[in-house]
Amino acid sequence: MALPVRHTLFYNQNNIRQVQIEIDNGSGFCFGVTTAIKKAEEELAGGKTLYCLGDIVHNGMECERLRRMGLVTINHDDLRRLHNAKVLLRAHGEPPETYELARRNNIEIIDATCPVVLQLQRRIKRQFDANPDAQIVIFGKNGHAEVLGLVGQTESKAIVIEAFDDVVKLDFNRDIYLYSQTTKSLDEFHRIIDYIQGHISPSATFRSFDTICRQVANRMPNVSAFAARHDLILFVCGHKSSNGKVLFNECLRVNPNSHLVEGPGEIDPRWLQGVDTVGICGATSTPKWLMEQCRDALVKGCDMKTITNINDQ
Numbered sequence: 001m002a003l004p005v006r007h008t009l010f011y012n013q014n015n016i017r018q019v020q021i022e023i024d025n026g027s028g029f030c031f032g033v034t035t036a037i038k039k040a041e042e043e044l045a046g047g048k049t050l051y052c053l054g055d056i057v058h059n060g061m062e063c064e065r066l067r068r069m070g071l072v073t074i075n076h077d078d079l080r081r082l083h084n085a086k087v088l089l090r091a092h093g094e095p096p097e098t099y100e101l102a103r104r105n106n107i108e109i110i111d112a113t114c115p116v117v118l119q120l121q122r123r124i125k126r127q128f129d130a131n132p133d134a135q136i137v138i139f140g141k142n143g144h145a146e147v148l149g150l151v152g153q154t155e156s157k158a159i160v161i162e163a164f165d166d167v168v169k170l171d172f173n174r175d176i177y178l179y180s181q182t183t184k185s186l187d188e189f190h191r192i193i194d195y196i197q198g199h200i201s202p203s204a205t206f207r208s209f210d211t212i213c214r215q216v217a218n219r220m221p222n223v224s225a226f227a228a229r230h231d232l233i234l235f236v237c238g239h240k241s242s243n244g245k246v247l248f249n250e251c252l253r254v255n256p257n258s259h260l261v262e263g264p265g266e267i268d269p270r271w272l273q274g275v276d277t278v279g280i281c282g283a284t285s286t287p288k289w290l291m292e293q294c295r296d297a298l299v300k301g302c303d304m305k306t307i308t309n310i311n312d313q
Contacts, residue, residue, distance in 0.1 A: 019272065021295050022230065024281035026222045028288045030215050032091035032114025033057050037066070039112045040088055044069045050110070051087045053079060053094065054145055058285045059238035061263050082107060092145035093117040095152020116182050117146055120211045125153040127177050134205075135159055135174055139189055140181030141242055147181055164191050172196070175205040182213040183243040183284070186220075216243060216284055220250055223281055227251040230279035232271055233258035234298075236291050237283045244283030251281070263290060264297030272298065 029037070036056055043050045044066070051072045055063050063073065071088075079087065079098070083105045089098070091114040102109050113121075128136055136158040140147040151158045161167055170176060176196060180189050193208045200206040227233045233251050237244030237260055244260075251258040257275075261267055272278070278298065280291050 019275065020277045021298060022277070022279050023288075023291050023295060024223070024226050024279060026219060026226070027236075027281040027283070027291065028286060029057075030114075030213070030284035032112075032116065033285060035114070036088070036091045036112035037062070039110055040066055040071055041069070043086065043088065043110060044071060048086065051078075051082065051085055053087055053089055053098070054092070055240070056088070056090045057238075058241035058244070058283075059262075059287065059290070060240075061238075061290055062285075062287050079105075079107070086110060088112055090145070091117065093121055093149035094145075095149050097152060113149075114182070114213075116211075116213045116215075117149070120179065120182060121149060121153050123209065123211070124150055124158070124179055128154040128157070131175065131177075132157070133175075135170060135176045137161060137170065137176055137178045138181065139178065139184055139192055144181065144242060146183075150179070150181070161192070164188055164195070167192050167195050170196070172199045173201045173204055176200065176207075178206070178208040180209075180211050182211060183216045183246075184212055185246060186210075186212050186217045219247060219284070223247050224250050224254050226279055226281055227255040227258060230255065230277045231257065231275040232278045234267065234278065234280045234294055235260045235282060236263070236280060236286050236294050238262055238285055241283045241285045244285060247281075247283055261294065264294045267294060267297050269298075 040050065040052065040056060049072065050070065051074050053074060055073060056066060056071065057063065074082065079101060086108045087102065088110040089112055091112055093113040099109065124136060136154050138147060138150050138158050138160050140150070140160055141162055142160050147160060151160065159170065178193065178196065189212060196206055233255050235248040235251050235258055237248060239262060248258065248260045259271060280294055282291055
């Protein structure tokens, strides 16, 4: 069985030197996003209209590809007016109200909620039902689709904290049950846990649940090591991706010569001046085909030709 190509060497004809371009094997769609897109493609192959509640993935170019296949993106206001249709719920998940609305409007749901997110929703609902007077706290981004689905499990009573500094708004005399959006920083989550443990009243209960997706969390050290071994980093990511922003900032911390681009059209060939190695990586919402397009744009824009392929060992 042939080994997958890991990176390619190119010969820069303008200044007689080799440039190595490597696409990170660890970047690209996570399991949840891959499953959602596969379900959409399967439904669209039948030629019938399929609606998607919100962008199926936080990547404009992938959304456009699926739009050309027939996927229609709608918002929650559109859903209220929609009847007798088929709607895909993306990997981020939805609150119970969405399912109830679909039932009333005779909408068939294609549920692509990520299993990790779905399990988290169920855990939060069970905790809320068991102790509705406690503080259910979610470390996540206000307004994010996943967070809205999690808050919905608590009749919108959950408290959302976006960053470590927000922890001071909690009532440390009352019970606290802490969860996290699946794509948040593991280090910051642990900082929040330490602070609450140091301030919680002896008469109150505090429990934390590490609900961060390891497939996402493990990308932080991987992308850090990847950024460190290249002269230039192209981080390919949609501007709406929260996960992408976190990973790009890690690239930037390790390698100041890192650039975030949504697609090949945003690449500046001048970035390659004096560069011998280029690393191309991305978020959990970045398709591999888009990273490959960025590689091809670099080669074309810098007048380079392939001289050899180097395979994974």
